Amino acid sequence: MKSTLERLIPVLYEAVTHVTGIKNTLSLVIQYTKKEFPGYITLVLLPLMKILKQSPEKMGNQIGKYVKKHSQIIQSFRYINGFLNFECTDSYYNELLKELSSSNFLTTTSSDKKTLMIEYSSPNTNKPLHLGHIRNMVLGHSISELFKSVGKKVIKIQILNDRGIHICKSMLAWNKFSGGETPENSGMKGDHLVGKYYVCFEKAYRKEVNDLCAQGFDEKKAKKEAPIMQEVHQLLRLWESGDEKILALWKKMNNWVYQGFKKTYRQLDINFDYTQYESNTYLLGKRVIEEGIKKKVFFYKEDGSVWVDLTKEGLDEKLLLRANGTAVYLTQDLGTTIERFEKYPIDSLIFLVGEEQKYHFRALFIILKKLGYVWADKLFHLSYGMVELPSGKMKSREGIVVDADDLLEQMNQVAKKITKELGKVHDYSSTDLKTLSLGALKYHLLKVDPKKRIMFNPETSVDFKGNTGTYIQYTYSRIRSLERKAMAIASKNIHPYSPSEEEKYLLKILEQYPSLVKSSAENFSPAILANYIYELAKSFNDFYQNVSVKIIQDKNLDQAIFRLKLSILCGEVLKLGLKLLGINMPERM
RNA sequence: AGUCACGUAGCUCAGAUGGAUAGAGCAACUGCCUUCUAAGCAGUUGGUCGCAGGUUCGAGACCUGCCGUGAUUACCA
DSSP states (O other), rough: OOHHHHHHHHHHHHHHHHHHHSSSSEEEEEEEOOTTTTOOOEEHHHHHHHOSSSHHHHHHHEEEEHHHOOOOOOOEEETTTTTTEEEOOOHHHHHHHHHHHSSGGGSSSSSSSEEEEEEEOBBBTTTTHHHHHHHHHHHHHHHHHHHHHHEEEEEEEEEEEEEEEEEHHHHHHHHHHOOOOOOHHHHOOHHHHHHHHHHHHHHHHHHHHHHHHHHTHHHHHHHHHHHHHHHHHHHHHHTTTHHHHHHHHHHHHHHHHHHHHHHHHHHHTTTOOEEEEEEHHHHHHHHHHHHHHHTSSEEEEETSSEEEEEEGGGGGGEEOOOOSSSHHHHHHHHHHHHHHHHOOSSSSSEEEEEEEHHHHHHHHHHHHHTOOOOOGGGGEEEEOEEETTTTOOOOOTTTBBHHHHHHHHHHHHHHHHHHHHTTTTTTOOHHHHHHHHHHHHHHHHHHSOTHHHHHHTTOOOOOSSSSSSHHHHHHHHHHHHHHHHHHHHTOOOOOOHHHHHHHHHHHHHTTTHHHHHHHHHTTTTTHHHHHHHHHHHHHHHHHHHHOOOOOGOOOOOOHHHHHHHHHHHHHHHHHHHHHHOOOOOOOOO
């Protein structure tokens, strides 16, 4: 269906042409009237004043008269200070509510049937997930949902960084210090167990470095020559040579981690269509090397290493193959990116990866373009800011992190406590509690612009009051409760009713839902939608708590029906909107 | 040093394409529950939108310079 704005655009242009005589040469500024001013749709006259040396008030009156005469939905207009505000007829508002409630305007459709792949999460397998990962996952999920809702086919993919020096560190420390500790015999979640030995390694390593420094080594040398570091590199070589014993340990420990991740993913309702393993893809880049050399995009240096010159693009020379013939991160990503386009029918690819890798992806995309891949323009690095603590960055190596599982558990406890204190619902299930705690956490992370850093204070943590997921969920459960109590009225048809300013404002917000979803997807920003949903919830609560007559007691049946339908519609939009953020709604609170 | 982000109320953040008097939440204070759910509503206090120029009828938004914060520029991933 067409929005009110879309309906009025033609007649407004017509009116301006009629009054001013100017055709096609100007673009009018037409918008929904701001809350503080009376009216529904506004035409900004100021730009016209520049062209015509007429009094804007006079011009506004002429345009207003023309529009009123030629549009059936306009009731009146008012000129204020360079702005022409239009008010619609009561019957239009009734019709609008009817259309919004019954039409397909909530199920956004699109002719764009393109397939988009999004890579997110993609953790290392040497430590458990933390709050930074949660931000990534929650963003990835929401952006996937947003694109689905505007008609794209979305493929969600993660690549598990399951090999390399980092996992060797955990393996070595486990071999040395664990005494055979397993998730089974310790009761510890697998990823936490492996993470424990990663921290273990770092501690032992730091001690060795300090000892060496005390013996007079300089720090750089000490870091390189610490015995335990030597051992790790030996372990990595054994892994790459396919040593069976090492591979068995590697598989065992990775499996512990996967069991752990699986549990956390389930807690967060996160899932993927495909999972890649770096151990399967890390060699893929090598064929790109040959291709690049053949096309003279890459070049050899004397020691046999392979490079690409990106200085013209404002970057540096980047290494693609070490002198010893092994691939680096960039090479590997070239390989996996090409493979994705060959293996899956995708039109574009989004990498949801932290802002610290901006440079990496810039280089990656430029190289692919240089290699002549036509889809290189369809690559997008969705970079997001990191989650910081009051003490600064989170540091996994030192164990200074907000652990994902701990946080989820803690939030669940708080939700339980508050629910109990308020004492309204006594039979809350663990699923209900999860809906609340997850809603609060996800909304907290999604309401801020992805590209901005998030400051997370564990002391104050995530709120359940104010601009929160909880607030929106609460608003929804109020509406559901109302709906249950007023079922009889809800089924009746809408009769003409003259809506209040608050009610018109709700309609104004509601009808903008599809365009907000679209803008949210286009800008890769669930925050846009989150803030819209909050505004809707707030306006609903304002309306709900300030109507003079309770809806279900209202003797004026037309008013009651209008209000009830409006409320139900608000509830539906709140629910759909939060669904796109990956947040569920409770029926009661 | 180069490149790229960000800088809005004490704190955390909105301000989609330049438009009316810059908005929320938290914190502080004041009212409102014999209830269509008070996890709420209404109100008070709180701003030289980092600074300085420029473009424009109009700039928090765009351009230039500066300051501040962060990321990055690894034969790490």
